[in-house]
Amino acid sequence: MTESATEEKKPKLKSDQMFVNLGPQHPSTHGVLRIGLTIEGEIIVKAEPDIGYLHRGTEKLAEIRGYHHCVVISDRWDYLNAMGNNMVFCMATEKLMGVEIPERAQHLRVLMLELNRIASHLLFFGTYGIDLGAFTAFLHAFREREMVLDLFEKVCGARMTYNYIRLAGVMKDLPKDWLNECQEFLTFFKERLVDYDTLLSFNPIFLDRTKKVGIVSAKDALDWGWSGPNLRASGVDYDMRKFEPYSSYDKYEFEVPLGKDGSCWDRYYCRVREMHQSVRIIEQVLGGLPEGPTLGRGVAKVPKAKPGEAYAAIEGARGDLGILLVSDGNSSPYRLHVRAPSFVNLQILQEMLVGQKMSDVIAILGSIDIVLGEVDR
Amino acid sequence: MTTKNLDKEALQAKFAEKFPKAEAIGEPAEGAAPTNLKGYLTMKLAASSDIIPVLRWLKDDLGFSYLDMATAIDWKGPVELDGYIREPNPNVFLPDGATPQVAQPLPHKTVNYRDAFELVYLVSNLEARLKVCLKFDIPRDGGSVETAIPVHRGADWREREIFDLFGITFTGHPNLIKILTPDFLIGHPLRKDYKHIKDRFDD
Numbered sequence: 001m002t003e004s005a006t007e008e009k010k011p012k013l014k015s016d017q018m019f020v021n022l023g024p025q026h027p028s029t030h031g032v033l034r035i036g037l038t039i040e041g042e043i044i045v046k047a048e049p050d051i052g053y054l055h056r057g058t059e060k061l062a063e064i065r066g067y068h069h070c071v072v073i074s075d076r077w078d079y080l081n082a083m084g085n086n087m088v089f090c091m092a093t094e095k096l097m098g099v100e101i102p103e104r105a106q107h108l109r110v111l112m113l114e115l116n117r118i119a120s121h122l123l124f125f126g127t128y129g130i131d132l133g134a135f136t137a138f139l140h141a142f143r144e145r146e147m148v149l150d151l152f153e154k155v156c157g158a159r160m161t162y163n164y165i166r167l168a169g170v171m172k173d174l175p176k177d178w179l180n181e182c183q184e185f186l187t188f189f190k191e192r193l194v195d196y197d198t199l200l201s202f203n204p205i206f207l208d209r210t211k212k213v214g215i216v217s218a219k220d221a222l223d224w225g226w227s228g229p230n231l232r233a234s235g236v237d238y239d240m241r242k243f244e245p246y247s248s249y250d251k252y253e254f255e256v257p258l259g260k261d262g263s264c265w266d267r268y269y270c271r272v273r274e275m276h277q278s279v280r281i282i283e284q285v286l287g288g289l290p291e292g293p294t295l296g297r298g299v300a301k302v303p304k305a306k307p308g309e310a311y312a313a314i315e316g317a318r319g320d321l322g323i324l325l326v327s328d329g330n331s332s333p334y335r336l337h338v339r340a341p342s343f344v345n346l347q348i349l350q351e352m353l354v355g356q357k358m359s360d361v362i363a364i365l366g367s368i369d370i371v372l373g374e375v376d377r
Numbered sequence: 378m379t380t381k382n383l384d385k386e387a388l389q390a391k392f393a394e395k396f397p398k399a400e401a402i403g404e405p406a407e408g409a410a411p412t413n414l415k416g417y418l419t420m421k422l423a424a425s426s427d428i429i430p431v432l433r434w435l436k437d438d439l440g441f442s443y444l445d446m447a448t449a450i451d452w453k454g455p456v457e458l459d460g461y462i463r464e465p466n467p468n469v470f471l472p473d474g475a476t477p478q479v480a481q482p483l484p485h486k487t488v489n490y491r492d493a494f495e496l497v498y499l500v501s502n503l504e505a506r507l508k509v510c511l512k513f514d515i516p517r518d519g520g521s522v523e524t525a526i527p528v529h530r531g532a533d534w535r536e537r538e539i540f541d542l543f544g545i546t547f548t549g550h551p552n553l554i555k556i557l558t559p560d561f562l563i564g565h566p567l568r569k570d571y572k573h574i575k576d577r578f579d580d
Contacts, residue, residue, distance in 0.1 A: 052557045059542070060566050063456045064482070095415050222442050222503075225531025238443075238503050307410030307488050311417065311446070311499065311510070322446055324497065328410070329485035330455060335567075337448040347534040376557060 015041045022361065024053050030127065031372025035349065035365075039358055047353035049346060054376040062336040067093050067167060067303050070333065075161035077338060078374035080123055083109075083116040084316040086165035091246060091312035092325040093167055096305040097298075104292040105169035106248040111285045112155075112164060113247075113314075114278040115182075118189070119148040120317035121271045121278075124369045128268060129200050131366040132209050137200045144192055147185050154178055167303065168296035179286060186279055186286075193276060201269060210265040214364035216352065217262060224348040227341050228319025229274060230368060233259030233266035240315035252284045264367035271369070304331050318342050318369060338377055342370040380440035383505040385418045391439065396431060398423035402512070410487040414510040417499070422513040425522050428498065431511060432528045435500055444529035445508060446499040447536065449543045453517065453569040454490045455482035460572050492517050494545055498525075515545065517568075524550040542567040 023034040032053035038046035058077065062070050070093075074085040087109060094101065126141030149159045154175055156164040164171045200206055216226070221234040231238055239256045241249045257273035259266030305327035313322035319341030326335040345368055353361060389401050399420045402413040413419035422428060435441035458481050484490060493514040501508045515522060524547040525532035536547045537556040544565035547553055564571050573579075 052555075052559065055557045055559075057558075057566060064458065064461065220530075223530045225444055225529065225535075236503065243503070243506050307485055308415065309412065310415045313445075320445065322499075324414075324446065324448060326450055328455065328482075328488045330482040332482060334455070334482075335450045337446070339446040339448075343534065343538075344531060347531065351530075 017045065020358075024050075030366075030370060031375075033346075033370070033372055033375070035353075035361070037353070037358070037361070042358050044353050044356050044358065044361070047350050049349045051343075051346070051372070051375050054372050056377065058377045059336050059338065062333050064332055066331050067305070067333070068301075070336065071166060072161075072163050075163055076373060077340065077377055078316065078318065078321070078342065078371045079160050080120040080371055081116050081317040082160060082162050083112045083165060084314055084321055086163065087113060087247075088312055088314045088316070088321050088323050089325075090165050090167050091314065092310050092323040093303075093305060095310040095312055096308055096325060096327050097167070097303065098306075099168045099296055099298045101169055101296050102293045103248075103290045104173075105294045105296065107285050107289050108170050108174070108294060109165055109247050110249060110252070111182075111282060111289075112152075112162075112170075114281045114285070115148050115151065117278050117317045118275050119145050119152075121275050122148070124271055125196065125200070125268075128366045128369075129206075131362050132206060134200055134203065134206060137196070140192065140195065140199065144189055147188070151178070151182055151185060154181070166295065168299045170294050173294045179289070182282070183286060186282060190279060193272075193279070196272060201272060207265065209360075209363055210268060210367070211263055213360050214264040214267075214352065214356070214367060215262055216348070220348070221262060224351075225344045226319070226348065227344065228315070228317070229257075229270040230267055230319065230345055232256060233270045234262030235259060238320075240313050240320055244313065246312075246314055252281050254281050264363050267367040267369075302331050304329060305333075313339070316341055318371065318374070319345060338374075340374045340377060342372075342374040343377075346370050346375055380502060381504050383439065383502065383507055385507070388418055388439070388507065388509060392420055395434060396422075396427065399427065399431070408487055410485070410489070412489070412512075414497075414499075417508050417510045419510040419512060422511060425496070425513050425515050425520075428496070428511065428513060429523050429525065429528065432498070432500065432525055435509070436528055439502065440504055441500040441502045441507075441509065443501040443503055444498070444525070444531050444535075445501045446497070447525070447532060447539070448497050449539050449545060449567075450495045450497065451517070451543065451567060451569045452489070452491050452493050452495055452514075454484050456569045457481070460570070494520055494543060496522060496539075496545070500529075521546040521548050523548050526550065541565065544568065 017038055017040050020037045024032040034050040036048040037044055058073050071086055074089040075082040077085050122141045122145040126138035129137035153159050156162045216234055218234040218236050221231050254277045257270050259270050307329045309326045311324050321341055322339035324337040328334040399422050402419040402421050405411045495514050498511040539545050540553050541555045541557050563574055
């Protein structure tokens with residue numbers, strides 16, 4: 001936001017300032033986030049996001065836990081995109097250990113990551129509607145999300161914390177008939193995606209509340225370190241799947257949806273269009289799934305990585321999810337750092353909310369799509 | 378100026394021209410542990426005061442406008458188990474009275490343990506699809522670094538996180554307060570010599 005833009009938004013009438021706590025138990029903060037808002041009439045003059053309510057110290061925990069245990073911990077960062085967390089930790093560790101991953105496992109990983117992206121974006125789609133008073137979308141989104149979670153349950157037994165992507169591959173092969181069920185879901189889901197546009201995306205009330213609200217320029221978005229659909233909604237083409245293709249992403253054709261002006265609606269619609277692209281990727285994976293083993297060799301029960309440092313990053317559902325892994329030859333990491341996209345995306349609120357109306361706070365907060373488990377780690 | 382064709386070698390040459398004191402970390406000497414970030418150009422800066430000029434030069438002249446990651450590593454040595462209050466992996470099948478099988482991490486002879494924090498910055502050039510890692514050491518006692526906020530606004534919370542977990546201060550930071558750990562927690566948990574002091578939530 002430029003100086004002049006903030007100047008214009010300042011209220012013309014002077015009134016008393018009031019301090020309002022938004023959260024930590026507000027339903028639309030999607031977890032335990034507190035924002036201390038100082039308001040003047042209806043306009044926000046100061047916003048202080050306060051995080052840490054869900055801090056579990058996973059980086060400290062990892063220091064004395066084995067690599068296999070760390071995969072389990074990773075599920076708990078961003079619990080809506082747990083496959084991505086498993087994936088990025090395994091990628092960093094595999095880089096250090098130098099293990100080969102079988103071809104089939106690579107494809108299964110991509111399949112799961114994209115299904116998980118759909119599940120995560122569906123939750124955003126549903127709850128963002130609720131935040132803005134549209135309840136119907138939520139029911140639709142959760143019906144479809146449940147189908148994805150059922151698919152995951154059949155594969156690995158868990159609905160949210162999968163622990164499916166393991167060092168050197170995946171936990172086990174797909175169960176019988178799973179591919180058909182996945183195909184059935186895709187056929188069903190593609191029709192629903194069209195419904196979503198008529199249901200919410202181009203709903204006039206929804207457009208009024210999001211179209212010209214919370215605009216972030218590409219320069220600001222980059223400067224604040226935004227990533228994922230948030231950054232792309234501002235028109236910056238930055239997607240780790242294209243930037244540094246990992247696993248077997250370079251074999252599939254897909255587009256990276258970009259927004260125009262970086263408004264709340266653009267961020268919302270980027271995610272909806274990403275679901276279309278995820279479906280496209282999944283169809284390609286299902287079409288050319290190679291046969292073979294799903295778990296590579298060369299990882300011990302208590303693995304030790306050679307001393308060294310590695311950084312791995314993937315495009316999680318919320319953005320650029322990175323892991324810095326430092327090993328000193330022990331059976332647990334010497335230092336594990338999680339570059340959590342939600343944590344970085346959230347900090348812009350302190351500048352972005354200033355000058356906005358009180359009623360737009362939820363629209364802006366919802367559009368950034370944070371998961372507090374990942375913010376606090 | 379477009380930086381689309383920039384690659385690792387060209388960037389390293391530009392570094393040698395502009396900041397000759399910064400050395401690129403290449404393959405380690407015989408028997409030593411590698412300290413470069415695998416696959417990325419890793420530059421070891423000569424002094425902590427270099428970081429802001431380097432970040433600004435990278436951003437203004439070479440298009441590295443995206444601060445990807447900023448964090449720190451404590452190189453004091455393997456963490457000690459008595460810093461934790463709970464057993465890391467309780468073995469429920471262990472008979473009563475047996476000693477718990479928790480492995481104390483041991484120092485490795487090839488790793489360069491030292492009395493220092495190492496700060497790690499990763500900046501990206503989105504056009505050239507290139508990332509560069511910047512590293513430098515600061516002393517463990519009373520070390521401080523200049524804040525990167527004037528160059529990358531997004532450094533704000535990441536510096537607060539480093540301050541909270543390591544106790545490294547960032548001079549010039551407008552709001553350097555705890556961010557993740559609760560107010561009553563004493564100490565900086567990611568320091569290798571951190572000892573947890575029991576509080577009312579531990580029992």
